[in-house]
Amino acid sequence: MTEQPTSFERPQPGADPADAGGALLRTPTAPGAAALPLQSGPADDAPRPAAAAGSEHSQPASAEPDAPRPRPAPEGIPAQPDAAARAGDGGSPGGAESGHQNAEASRTAGGPGGQERRAGRGVPPGGQERRTGQGLPPGRTLPMRRDGDRLRFVGAATRRIARGMDLDEIVLGLCRATVPTFSDAILVYLREPLPVGDERPAGPLVLRLRRTDRIPAERGTELGFMPAPVPEQPAELSAVTNELCEVRPGSALGEVLRGVRPVFTDTASAHAALTELLGEDSELVVPDGQRTILAPLRGRRRVIGAALFLRRPERHAFQPDDLLVAAQLATHSALGIDKAVLYGREAYIADELQRTMLPETLPRPTGVRLASRYLPAAETARVGGDWYDAIPLPGSRVALVVGDVMGHSMTSAAIMGQLRTTAQTLAGLDLPPQEVLHHLDEQAQRLGSDRMATCLYAVYDPIEHRITIANAGHPPPVLLHLGGRSEVLRVPPGAPIGVGGVDFEAVELDAPAGATLLLYTDGLVESRLRDVWTGIEQLREKLSATAQLTGPDHPPPLEALCDEVLDMLGPGDRDDDIALLAARFDGIAPSDVAYWTLDPEDAAPGQARRLARRALSRWGLEELTDSVELLISEVVTNAVRYASRPVTLRLLRTDVLRCEVGDDVPQLPRLRQARATDEGGRGLYLVNRLARRWGATRLSTGKVVWFELNQG
Numbered sequence: 001m002t003e004q005p006t007s008f009e010r011p012q013p014g015a016d017p018a019d020a021g022g023a024l025l026r027t028p029t030a031p032g033a034a035a036l037p038l039q040s041g042p043a044d045d046a047p048r049p050a051a052a053a054g055s056e057h058s059q060p061a062s063a064e065p066d067a068p069r070p071r072p073a074p075e076g077i078p079a080q081p082d083a084a085a086r087a088g089d090g091g092s093p094g095g096a097e098s099g100h101q102n103a104e105a106s107r108t109a110g111g112p113g114g115q116e117r118r119a120g121r122g123v124p125p126g127g128q129e130r131r132t133g134q135g136l137p138p139g140r141t142l143p144m145r146r147d148g149d150r151l152r153f154v155g156a157a158t159r160r161i162a163r164g165m166d167l168d169e170i171v172l173g174l175c176r177a178t179v180p181t182f183s184d185a186i187l188v189y190l191r192e193p194l195p196v197g198d199e200r201p202a203g204p205l206v207l208r209l210r211r212t213d214r215i216p217a218e219r220g221t222e223l224g225f226m227p228a229p230v231p232e233q234p235a236e237l238s239a240v241t242n243e244l245c246e247v248r249p250g251s252a253l254g255e256v257l258r259g260v261r262p263v264f265t266d267t268a269s270a271h272a273a274l275t276e277l278l279g280e281d282s283e284l285v286v287p288d289g290q291r292t293i294l295a296p297l298r299g300r301r302r303v304i305g306a307a308l309f310l311r312r313p314e315r316h317a318f319q320p321d322d323l324l325v326a327a328q329l330a331t332h333s334a335l336g337i338d339k340a341v342l343y344g345r346e347a348y349i350a351d352e353l354q355r356t357m358l359p360e361t362l363p364r365p366t367g368v369r370l371a372s373r374y375l376p377a378a379e380t381a382r383v384g385g386d387w388y389d390a391i392p393l394p395g396s397r398v399a400l401v402v403g404d405v406m407g408h409s410m411t412s413a414a415i416m417g418q419l420r421t422t423a424q425t426l427a428g429l430d431l432p433p434q435e436v437l438h439h440l441d442e443q444a445q446r447l448g449s450d451r452m453a454t455c456l457y458a459v460y461d462p463i464e465h466r467i468t469i470a471n472a473g474h475p476p477p478v479l480l481h482l483g484g485r486s487e488v489l490r491v492p493p494g495a496p497i498g499v500g501g502v503d504f505e506a507v508e509l510d511a512p513a514g515a516t517l518l519l520y521t522d523g524l525v526e527s528r529l530r531d532v533w534t535g536i537e538q539l540r541e542k543l544s545a546t547a548q549l550t551g552p553d554h555p556p557p558l559e560a561l562c563d564e565v566l567d568m569l570g571p572g573d574r575d576d577d578i579a580l581l582a583a584r585f586d587g588i589a590p591s592d593v594a595y596w597t598l599d600p601e602d603a604a605p606g607q608a609r610r611l612a613r614r615a616l617s618r619w620g621l622e623e624l625t626d627s628v629e630l631l632i633s634e635v636v637t638n639a640v641r642y643a644s645r646p647v648t649l650r651l652l653r654t655d656v657l658r659c660e661v662g663d664d665v666p667q668l669p670r671l672r673q674a675r676a677t678d679e680g681g682r683g684l685y686l687v688n689r690l691a692r693r694w695g696a697t698r699l700s701t702g703k704v705v706w707f708e709l710n711q712g
Contacts, residue, residue, distance in 0.1 A: 150325055153181065158332045166344065167194075168211075170336040174307065174329060175213035182325065183293075183309040185214035189245070189277065190297070190305040190337070196345045205247040205254070207277070207305060245277055253277055257303045262295035262326040264318065270294060277306065286310065290317040295330040299338035307333070350383045353410070357417040362390050365398040366654045367462025367588045371558035373566060373580040377408045377523070384577035385412030385453065386521045387420050391427040394697040394704040395660065396462055396652060399427045400583055402519040403455035403497075404474065408577050415451055419443065419497070423457070430699045433457040433470035434504040437497065441472070444498035452498040456491075456519055460511055462588045463652075467517070470506040472497050475522050475532060478540055482514035482555055484547035486540045513587040514555055518543065518565070523576030542568045558582050592619075592653040598636065600643040600663075608636045608649050612659075615651050624657060624709055627690050632659060634683035635705050639663040643702075656692065656708045664702035 157177035164170035167190075175186050192208040247254045252272035256263060265274045266289055274294060278284055286292055287310065297305035307330055311318065354376070362370040370390050377384055385405025392398055401423055405416045422443045426436045436457050444451045454474040460467045469477070469489065473496035480486045489509060495502040511517070518539075525535025546564045550556045556564075562582055569578075594615040598604040609629045616625050632649070639647045643663035652658040671684050687694050687707055694707035 150321060154325055154328045157182075157329060161329070161332050161336055164336060165340065167337060167340045170333060170340055171211045174333045175211055178309060178329060179213045180215045182322075182329075184312045184315060185212070185310040187212050187308040187310075188297075188305065189307070191303070192244070194304060194337070194341050195302065196341050205257075205303070207245045207247060209243040210305070245279070247276075251276060256294060257296045257306060260296055260298050260303070262293050262323050262330060264290045264323070265292040265294055266290055274308075277308070287313045290319075291315070293318055293323065293326045295326045297330050297334040297337065299334045304334055304337060350410075353413055354383045357413060357420065358387060359389055363392050363398070365390070365392045365462075366396045366652065366658070367586050368398055368460055369558055369584040369586065371562050371582045373562045373578070375523075375566070375578040377575065377577050383410055383413040384408030385416045386523065386577040386579035387416050388519065388579045388581040389420060389423065390581070390583075391424055393427065393430060393459065394662075394699060394706070395650075396588065396658070398460050398462075398583075400458045400460065400517070400519060400581060401427075401455065402474070402521060402579055402581050403453055404521040404523075404577075404579070405451075405453040415444075415447060415453070418447060419453060419455070423455075428697070430697065432506060433459055433468055434506040437470050437472045437494070437504040441497045441500060441502070441504075445500050450498075452496050454496050454522075458517070458519070460517075460583065460585065462586070463590075463593055465511050465513065465585070465587050466508055467511040467585075468506050468508045470494070470504050472504060475520065475525060475536060477520075478518045478536070478543060480516040480518065480543045480547055480555070481512065483552045484544055486543040486547070488536060488540060511585045511587075513585055515585050516543075516555060516558070516561065517583045517585065519581040519583075520565075521577065521579045523578040524565070524569070524580065527575045538568060539565065555584065558584055588652060588654060594651040596649045598640075598647045598649055600640045600645065600647055602640070604640045604647060605633045605636045608632050611649065612651060619653050621653070621657065621711060624711070627709060628657070628659065631687050631690060631707055631709075632661070634686055635659075635661045635707070638669060638683060639665070639705070642667075653711075655711070657711055658706060658708045660704050660706040662699070662702060662704045666698055666702055668696045668698060668703055669705060 157174075160177045161170055161173040164173045171188050171190075174188065178186050187209060188211045189207040190210045192206045245253070247257065252269050253276040256270060256273040263270045265271050265286065274286065274292065277294070278286075291311040291313070293309040295307045295309065296303050297307060307326070309318075309326055354374075358374060359372070362372060364370075372388055372390075374386065374388070385403075385407055387401075387403050387405075389401040390398055391401070401420075403416070403419060403423075405412045405419065419440060422440055423436060426439050431439070437455060440453075440455060444453060453472075455472045456469065456474040456477065457472075458467055458469040458477070469491050471491045472494045474493075476491050476493075477489050478486055479489055491507055492505045494504050520539070522532055525539055526532040527535070530538075542565060543561075546556050546561055562580055565580065566578070594611070596608075596611050598608060609632060612628050612632050613625055616622060616628060636647060636649065639661050642665045645664045648660075648662040650660045650662075652660070669684060671688065690709075691707035692710050694705075696703055696705045
């Protein structure tokens, strides 16, 4: 007879609530098919049915020799003794139908082999269960008491627990696997905080209630899950008031947890441990007898929690073999929790590493707006070699960088961090884009012979409305114009960084106001489903289609544009990391710029004050005249004192007023404490006190000292 255990996820209708392992599934017998004959033991002298005569492998005489023998349908579960008695009751109504049921019951229960069937299922002819000696309620199916059923349940439950990747999934899997198949309710306590790996907990052992689960009271008894709840018993496990329990050394709970093995709580010591865990004032009603199992959750090196399995008084008590089942469930859950905590720590480290190696926030340079996106290759590989950056440069310019180190691992992320730091340092020297890529190539060779990367470096000048781009084996950028037309910029591809011995070429292109430049890595346009040039063409079409939604005179918002670009990725298009940097060119109007060249002579500071006064009057910023004249006089005086070439002076009017003074001296000024007898050395203190911001940037031809003032 084919027997199947009840699924621990979805109990079958008609299951016995008093069964520790659930009820057997009934396998229907095919219409017209004879039941399988039973094998009788040596002492069995009952006559065999005619269908069972001869060898069990014998074939009908009319069957062909080579024809496959059809597989007989499995026999259904025999009827219960009380059901057979009801079927044979002559006084029961039903007429011919009752007689048919009587004959069927006689064939199943009272016919030849009926006694053997009941004895094989653990029920003697008297209708009592063999192990417990208790009678079966009317209409109840026979419970499973065999070790094979427990093994199948443990196997299915552990598979469900093992499916979880994080802590909550594993705890949820433990609860769903045991309720209602193994227990009516479960409480899971975990250590607070959970130790990670080889960490030694510093404080005392504290258990916090992590999750509870129970059979819902609204489920009826017709499903076989549970009887109606007793009125005085609380229907919710929220009645547990002690959600946080400190395990004192030498206490009853501490001894149970140290013993590792699950225990019944019907003994005095185990009951004291249960009281300590739930709290003295807990309203949770714990059933008497062996209906509660307290199982410690032990990881690889220490106890990390405890699980409490409960059964209602209406259900059969736990058997001694159920302690082994609880031990297996607790062991698999504890090991899974240990691994989940370790995985969570590794994921946290990976996220922090990637976050610190990418810009936390993008700058807000004058004349350009920026937006970015970064997506790892997969949830299990959160770090990679893709990066982007935006670096403010002197003269209100900004450097836009995007790069991709080969691979997406911790090593790739470490190399990416070094190359990004090198690029920031080179950008601070205001080197041309091709020179920046040349030095990055040398740095990659110093890191190792197999350190390959692609990079695109662009410098945008909002005053000139021009952009200079140099490429090192990277996909070309895409420029979206204000009218909705998009184009792939023709930039010399160059060789990847790390090859060595190659020259990089830079091109200078127009960057009209309102246009959007999109820099990206190959993960956005290349996958197993398409090549890189097909992806670039799809990206260009996507940008044009998005721009049509806002009209020809209004460019699409940057954040929404980035989201629309990422939506072009299908479910199977994510093979690599994705870094995306979008720059909207606003520019600075020529009417908002004033530029002069001053000879390095004593009259230069006075001339600079007069020129600045005229520009402020033209812009309607006369209220800033005194502050600007004072600060310009100090900065220009310091530049003229050491410069040997003409000094440049530029005023920019944007949301703030910015003043830039350039000379050919590379030494940067810094604040110094002037002595009482010094005649100079106090100019920068005035700049630091009056200006909104100020700074100095070294150039390849000297330096630029700048300061900003708020307008009004």
